[in-house]
Amino acid sequence: MEPILSLTGVSKTYGGGHQALKSVDLDIRKGEIFALLGPNGAGKTTMISIVCGIVTPSGGTITVAGHDAIRDYRKARAMIGLVPQELATDQFETVLATVKFSRRLFGRSGHDAYIEEILRDLSLWDKRKSKIMHLSGGMKRRVLIAKALAHEPDILFLDEPTAGVDVSLRRDMWKLISRLRTRGVTIILTTHYIDEAEEMADRVGVIANGELLLVDEKQALMSKLGKRELDILLVDPIAAIPEALAEWDLSLEDEGNRLRYTFDAQAERTGIPSLLRKLGDLGIAFKDLETSKSSLEDIFVGLVSQPDEEKAA
Numbered sequence: 235m236e237p238i239l240s241l242t243g244v245s246k247t248y249g250g251g252h253q254a255l256k257s258v259d260l261d262i263r264k265g266e267i268f269a270l271l272g273p274n275g276a277g278k279t280t281m282i283s284i285v286c287g288i289v290t291p292s293g294g295t296i297t298v299a300g301h302d303a304i305r306d307y308r309k310a311r312a313m314i315g316l317v318p319q320e321l322a323t324d325q326f327e328t329v330l331a332t333v334k335f336s337r338r339l340f341g342r343s344g345h346d347a348y349i350e351e352i353l354r355d356l357s358l359w360d361k362r363k364s365k366i367m368h369l370s371g372g373m374k375r376r377v378l379i380a381k382a383l384a385h386e387p388d389i390l391f392l393d394e395p396t397a398g399v400d401v402s403l404r405r406d407m408w409k410l411i412s413r414l415r416t417r418g419v420t421i422i423l424t425t426h427y428i429d430e431a432e433e434m435a436d437r438v439g440v441i442a443n444g445e446l447l448l449v450d451e452k453q454a455l456m457s458k459l460g461k462r463e464l465d466i467l468l469v470d471p472i473a474a475i476p477e478a479l480a481e482w483d484l485s486l487e488d489e490g491n492r493l494r495y496t497f498d499a500q501a502e503r504t505g506i507p508s509l510l511r512k513l514g515d516l517g518i519a520f521k522d523l524e525t526s527k528s529s530l531e532d533i534f535v536g537l538v539s540q541p542d543e544e545k546a547a
């Protein structure tokens with residue numbers, strides 16, 4: 235199936251010379267929930283802003299349902315709803331007026347029943363006549379979501395949807411996202427939180443320092459995340475893994491000085507005690523044990539550490 239959104243070789247170098255995106259290739263499937271996971275400054279907002287035509291890319295192409303996002307900007311943009319991180323709403327307008335205005339911006343005529351539905355979904359209906367300036371921070375965020383949905387977009391971008399959001403809004407938001415998905419809306423959200431991606435997404439992309447490091451099905455990612463490694467440091471090196479240890483997933487490292495056992499951390503039994511007993515039976519002595527994280531966790535740990543240039547700043 236043709237992707238609903240496709241990025242090919244998309245890069246961005248800001249005026250100051252900072253390369254925020256380095257040749258990103260990404261295809262988003264129609265109807266999926268895609269979580270873009272990465273630390274502060276990874277390039278998530280830059281990527282969303284490029285797709286939405288707010289930031290001009292330095293290179294690459296973006297197509298939205300076949301429309302080139304730059305040449306055919308209006309058609310491409312009309313398919314997208316964006317819930318930004320920052321509040322940028324006319325403070326003096328009422329909730330209802332601002333949401334209706336957002337719909338008209340995309341050339342859509344009034345559809346009061348639809349506007350009422352999204353305002354009710356977001357628990358904003360009772361506040362429809364309130365001026366934005368009189369709303370709490372949480373309510374203002376709900377208005378941003380209503381505005382993004384006002385023109386019935388096919389793709390919804392949520393930039394850090396749950397940052398600084400209370401539990402009830404988070405719950406409403408997840409419910410709304412599930413409902414939108416059943417209607418076939420494609421949802422792309424950015425987040426810092428692995429567990430948020432785990433809860434909602436069909437697929438996850440990991441971005442750091444402007445590079446898309448991996449894209450995978452959530453299930454596959456989570457099972458990889460669940461893997462742990464135990465390194466057994468031997469007193470004397472061995473030439474090969476003994477037959478008697480075949481039932482454990484072992485590899486021999488460091489010129490036979492290290493036995494590496496890979497196991498599922500979520501399993502009820504890790505098999506570690508029986509492995510260590512078996513080593514004793516075989517007369518294989520060890521001097522130390524080290525647990526290490528799976529490669530994906532290493533990626534996440536690497537992600538959380540700031541790029542060098544930011545450290546220096």
Ligand SMILES: Nc1ncnc2c1ncn2[C@@H]1O[C@H](COP(=O)(O)OP(=O)(O)OP(=O)(O)O)[C@@H](O)[C@H]1O
Pocket residue numbers: 248249250252253254272273274275276277278279280281
């Ligand atoms: N207008 C700009 N001019 C110069 N540099 C910018 C500009 N906007 C963003 N950057 C830089 O580009 C990098 C990527 O920023 P971006 O906002 O895309 O990251 P992010 O992953 O969305 O982070 P956050 O979660 O903090 O929003 C950062 O180093 C940022 O400082």
